[in-house]
Amino acid sequence: MPNTNHNLLFKAIILALCVISFVHVFLFPLYDINAGRGTVRTYMDFEQSLCTNNIKKRRIWRLGRCPQYGIVTVMQGGRLGNQMWEYASVWALARRTGLEPYVPRCIRIKLDQIFEQLSVPMFDEIGQCQVEISNFVKSLEAWNYTNQSIILQKYSFQHELVLTWVQDIVQEFTIKRKLVEKSQQILHIAIKSSTAKNHTFVGVHVRRTDYIGYLMWKYNAKPADMRFYMSAMNFFERKYRNVVFIVVSDDPVWCWKKFGIKKNIYVTSKHHKNSPALDLAILASCNHSIYDYGTFGQWGAILAGGDTIFHKISHNTSGNFSPMLKNWHTI
Incomplete structure (x- = not known):
């Protein structure tokens, strides 16, 4: 009788471990977008990986709408002129592809001190949403379909697209x-x-x-x-x-x-x-x-x-x- 109890206990432990593994692997996938910057689970974590310096995480008070398709975003690099190009590149690529644009706070904080009302939102609106890093590509040329997302590298310079709508970007940077x-x-x-x-x-x-x-x-x-x-x-x-x-x-x-x-x-x-x-x-x-x-x-x-x-x-x-x-x- 004791051996039967031990076998049941052992099977229960194995079953619990399998359930935990299933949850982590299939429901909450763990990605490391940037070695040394921590595990990325949500867009709030993802935002941290886009910035050269750590930014304080914001508390999400209410659940917002998650992106239905892919997004366009960019990694922070350089000073004001470079970050204006990074922002403008996200703005233009979103207009070109129909994807949702988002920029990290480390870029918006600097630009918001200079410009009136920038239209590209930050990640606050989707901070609680799960990230599928495997769906990200690094350029418009590598982008194939609407469920893919684009993450531009720092110092991005999408001048041809941006200058196609030069008067609009001038209005954006009021x-x-x-x-x-x-x-x-x-x-x-x-x-x-x-x-x-x-x-x-x-x-x-x-x-x-x-x-x-x-x-x-x-x-x-x-x-x-x-x-x-x-x-x-x-x-x-x-x-x-x-x-x-x-x-x-x-x-x-x-x-x-x-x-x-x-x-x-x-x-x-x-x-x-x-x-x-x-x-x-x-x-x-x-x-x-x-x-x-x-x-x-x-x-x-x-x-x-x-x-x-x-x-x-x-x-x-x-x-x-x-x-x-x-x-x-x-x-």
Whole structure:
């Protein structure tokens, strides 16, 4: 009789273990999307894996609707200019595919400080939903059907799709009123000693500091020299009247030394460093643009509209999408 009881107990334990294994394997699959970042079960976990730094998990107070088909999202990488491209790439791919777009909070938190009402939601709305990592692909080219999801890698640059709807993305990136008002104040300061009227403002973005080493490493190229900037300025002075150049740079001291001889140049951040948000608002408030390289200068020019002169350092830079923007030129 005792042996019978032991056999029944043993069978019960085996049955319990089988049930537990079934639940974990089939009902709650465990995925590790990023080694070292923990197990991904839900979209709230998944959001953590998309960010370069850990973000605080939010408590889900009510269950929301889970995606019926696939989604489009992106991994965080780079600073403001790169993250604007990452956001815009998700926005454009969702429009192209019909999939639902979502961006992680680590990107939205930064962009929400600058722009009025971004339309792409965060993962809060689907945080409790289960993730099927096996259904994710990394590009539009690898995407085959609507139940598949797309996860773009960091530094994604879906320029052809984004610029197809360039006016719409400009509206999407509507800068907050307080930043626009501050940028307008700076433009007024730049012309306070001028007696002319109807000025034409040309934003000039000069990228130096960390980018000089990057240019040599990535492209084996030297930074833009004064010939580029002066040639670009001459282009605008020949084409428009009462031109004022508003220089935004991560090295304003260098710019003041180089450009200070021209009376119609105003270098921002000479005395107090501006935030990237204000620098972007200044560039976007101008009529036309000059920039040397980098995603920040690209977005300043896109948001400003008008004519743009850029420094082409390789076929992989702005030159490969300038044909889509007929008012963009290189020297």
